[in-house]
Amino acid sequence: MMHKSRRMTEITCSSDAFEILKTHINPYAEELWIVALSPQLRVISKEMIFRGTADYCPVHPRDVFRFLIQKNASSFMMAHNHPSSSLEPSLQDFAITRKMHACGKLFQIPLLDHLILSEKNYYSMADHGFFKNLKKSSRWD
Numbered sequence: 001m002m003h004k005s006r007r008m009t010e011i012t013c014s015s016d017a018f019e020i021l022k023t024h025i026n027p028y029a030e031e032l033w034i035v036a037l038s039p040q041l042r043v044i045s046k047e048m049i050f051r052g053t054a055d056y057c058p059v060h061p062r063d064v065f066r067f068l069i070q071k072n073a074s075s076f077m078m079a080h081n082h083p084s085s086s087l088e089p090s091l092q093d094f095a096i097t098r099k100m101h102a103c104g105k106l107f108q109i110p111l112l113d114h115l116i117l118s119e120k121n122y123y124s125m126a127d128h129g130f131f132k133n134l135k136k137s138s139r140w141d
Contacts, residue, residue, distance in 0.1 A: 009043045011035065014113055014124035017077050020046065025081045025119050030057035032080045034064055036073035037112070045071045054083050059096050061103045068109050076104070079115035079122075087116050087123040097125055 011017050020043065021033055030052040036044040049064055050057050057080060068076055078100060080093075097114045104111040113126035125131065 011037060011041050011043060011077065011112075014115060014122065014127050017079065017113065017115055017124075018117065018122045021079050021115070021117060022119070022122075024048070025117055026051070027081075027083055027119065029053055030055065030080055030083060032057050032059055032064075032078060034067055035077040035079070036068050036071040037075045037077065039074040041075070044073055059100075061100060064100065065103060065107055065109070069107070073109055075110045075112050077113045077115065078111065079117055081117040085118045087118055087121060089116055089123060089125065094130070097130065101131070 009016070009020055011020075017035060020035070024031075024033060024046075031048050032050040032052075033046060034049050035046045038044050045067075047067060049067060050059055052058060064076075064078070078097075093114070093116065097111070100114070101111045111131075113124055113131075115125070116123040
């Protein structure tokens with residue numbers, strides 16, 4: 001007898017990711033969420049990996065990739081909120097995205113997007129061309 005498998009949510013664009021994460025937004029502290037994806041871009045698991053303060057959240061690739069490897073992810077997205085409701089990426093946001101992108105290439109678990117979330121809207125680094133710029137300057141290919 002075959003069991004019906006639980007249908008996993010598919011992430012085909014940044015708005016799909018926002019939809020599955022917007023209910024988790026903490027208005028008081030920055031949090032970094034990781035979404036582990038299957039080869040078909042279905043959500044395997046999502047988890048808050050780090051919680052910070054009102055304007056800062058420490059992030060370490062080791063903890064992110066431990067989660068991704070344990071979940072057998074093929075790719076991933078990351079998202080964090082700005083309690084200030086500003087969707088403008090900071091210099092630290094760009095720096096951690098570059099670092100996670102490089103680690104993703106090393107582990108062959110590519111980072112597909114980094115979203116900055118507010119309660120009503122989001123900013124997608126992929127939608128704004130950030131990853132295209134990384135590919136142009138990458139020495140990992």
